[in-house]
Amino acid sequence: MKKIVLLLFFLAVIAQTAFAQVKKPTLMVIPADAWCMNNDYMTTYSAQGITMNVPDYKLALQNDIDLLNVITKIGELMAERGFPLKDLSSTIRSLEQSSAENEMLMSATSGASLAETPYEKLMSRAKADILIELVWKINTVGPKRSVTYTLRGLDAYTNKQIAAATGTGAPSISAETPVLLEEAVLSNMDNFASQLQMYFDDLQTNGREVSVEILTFDNGSGVNLESEFDGEMLTDIIDTWMYNHTVEHRYSVSDATENRMLLEQVRIPLFRENGMPMDTRNFVNNLRRDLRKAPYNIECKLLTKGLGKAVLVLGEK
Template identity: 30%
Template sequence: MKRIVTLLSLALGMIFSSSAQQAAMPTIIVFPDDAWMNENGFMTTINNNGETEYLPRYNDAFVQNSEIGTAIQSVQKVLEERGFQHEDLQNLLKDMKRERAEELANLADGDASEKGAMDELLQQAKPDIRIDLHYTAKEVGPRKNISFRLKAVDAYCNDQISSCEGTVEMTLDPLDLALRKVIAGKMDEFCAQIMNYFQDLHDNGRKITVVFRTAEGSGINFLRDEIKKDGDTYNDFLYDWVKDHAINKSAKKGRQTKNLCEFKNVRIPFFDDHKEPIEPEDWARSVRKDFRKETGIKVAKGQGNTLGRVNFLVGVE
């Protein structure tokens, strides 16, 4: 009898140990995609130094188009049935509107400069996966022809993970029911690809970007200036620091100029030593102290940080 109990205990222990290695379900957030926003008149265009930029107006879309909220909820319900957690975009917009006075105060400090509406929303919600939705619903008498397209994207690094599309013709179902039916039929591979990708993140770390820029008038040259005359440039030091602190030394060089050092696909853990979620800014914070210790040069938090992008300014007064 004791032997049976011991074997059962060992078996249960193996099961729980195996379960602990599995990633929890990712949190998703569903956005109307840029094409839908533009087609329906909810994009503002601005001229930025000769280049056209498109700024989505998500609040206007929910207020002026009654269908988009229904369509997003339909996607959320299907994914909920698959076990995904979600952040609701419409509720998030309402929360941010109530907090706008505080946000405007932050703007005065430069914290939110150079960030678009989506970047601000993602940084507030902190989802793992962003789902972009495009759909059309054309009435044919009492019936509808409905088509949809979904794209799953890593909310931290914008890598595309999965996509699917489908159509339903001449349906009498209301939009929400018709969308749920057609989307549900396309979910097996779509969700499997998301979970495979998320398991990789769980095993090997999130992917973020870390950027260092020289402060105006600092005279710093990342590619030329050396650390204590030992032959390693500032760029070498920063690259080594990022690799040494990344999971499995996983990091790639991006743009490298005398005024800018960019490192992409930097893998960082989900949690710190206390099992608390770790933010990219917190993970990279100690580079400021380490660089100053080696060079005597001050490094400050940069502007325009987003969910998966950390910026630093080197050589500030």
């Protein structure tokens, strides 16, 4: 009987140790677009003739001390639950340091400069798995104030909502905004963190979801997705490659024509064979390397759109 008890004890210790070593998702807390809009922290951005309004996080952090304090407080609550954080303010500073280099980067073929929104720049450098969008509103009744808040966990690769919490805290006469918010969210924070971890556990089992687009250059090379190698069309060759390299062979071919192939719900591993993190670019770069080899010998240009989409253009760099 004692041996059985000891065995169960050691198994429990091993299980607890393994659970403690499970990698947590990397998070970044950001103010929601609605909060930025309501507080006039938006900027106009033009790309390829399209004008859009995007949040100006730097302006918000410089002018709203409550925002900085609230993000810090939410970060503390998540850190207490074992979730590593990327700091928004530090990431913005890093982004500014590298912006001059990016302004000098241009296409070797056409001389075109990069087309990237400020939001895409931020996300590509943050490399956060999950974004926590935060919006709150102060309610005032006489001398008392309360906070109504909404937290949304978004997969940074797919923009899908994976966790949510909302509520209103108890009224207070003297408490400051970060304290009001902390008191309001505490009752739902464990459930919110549990939703995040359940989603990340699913990623570890089933892979990260991304999308891949294959295009061809119109350069007269004659290479397209209907080109044949050893009697097999390139479309089918890429389809087989995806089957062999995705987690549990999970992906879907949404579109396949002579010059375009769109693959969605592509499940890629979280880590490479050497243990380094796997992202969309790493995954599609492996396909690029294989297409450069015989018998294909196809030069390709690899582009990324945010964290969750990669474009491979066949025919030249």
